[in-house]
Amino acid sequence: MLEFTTLMEESVRNISPEMAMIIDSEEFKSLELQRRHFTSNTYAHSIRVAFMAGILAEKWGIHKEETVKAALLHDFCDRDTKTIDVEKQKGFYLFSHPIAAAINGDYYFGLTPRQKAAIIAHMFPGSLVMPASKMAWAIITADKLAACYETFILPAALKKAAVRI
Numbered sequence: 001m002l003e004f005t006t007l008m009e010e011s012v013r014n015i016s017p018e019m020a021m022i023i024d025s026e027e028f029k030s031l032e033l034q035r036r037h038f039t040s041n042t043y044a045h046s047i048r049v050a051f052m053a054g055i056l057a058e059k060w061g062i063h064k065e066e067t068v069k070a071a072l073l074h075d076f077c078d079r080d081t082k083t084i085d086v087e088k089q090k091g092f093y094l095f096s097h098p099i100a101a102a103i104n105g106d107y108y109f110g111l112t113p114r115q116k117a118a119i120i121a122h123m124f125p126g127s128l129v130m131p132a133s134k135m136a137w138a139i140i141t142a143d144k145l146a147a148c149y150e151t152f153i154l155p156a157a158l159k160k161a162a163v164r165i
């Protein structure tokens with residue numbers, strides 16, 4: 001399981017020196033400290049989303065590097081779902097974190113208007129912002145697939161592995 005995520009990371013890293021630079025940056029690495037979907041963290045989640053968005057970009061004939069960069073940074077914000085009061089922040093986090101990620105991503109690594117719009121729309125349909133490009137749809141689709149994997153498949157696999165140990 002872990003090895004598979006490492007392979008995805010290598011694949012994303014090899015797309016371009018800029019992808020490797022983002023992955024190796026302190027700011028991006030700090031996402032490892034943020035829990036995401038119970039058994040994962042935002043770093044691993046972002047790698048999975050970037051990898052899958054890259055596959056979709058190839059299939060849909062859209063710019064792969066541009067799409068993968070936006071996907072890598074789609075949750076690039078310092079809101080920690082582990083420490084915030086989830087009940088209180090539930091609705092707020094849904095709306096605020098895509099905007100925070102677009103601002104942070106642009107500040108640290110530079111984003112095009114299309115990449116920023118795609119990041120801001122990534123919670124669709126759970127947000128008010130409509131996706132307006134194929135890139136946005138690629139990120140939305142990859143994000144939902146990764147979230148399902150992390151919420152349902154990964155916990156079950158980890159439980160099974162723990163039983164075996």
Ligand SMILES: [Fe+2]
Nearest residue numbers: 074075097122
């Ligand atoms: Fe998100």
Ligand SMILES: [Fe+2]
Nearest residue numbers: 045074075143
């Ligand atoms: Fe996400």
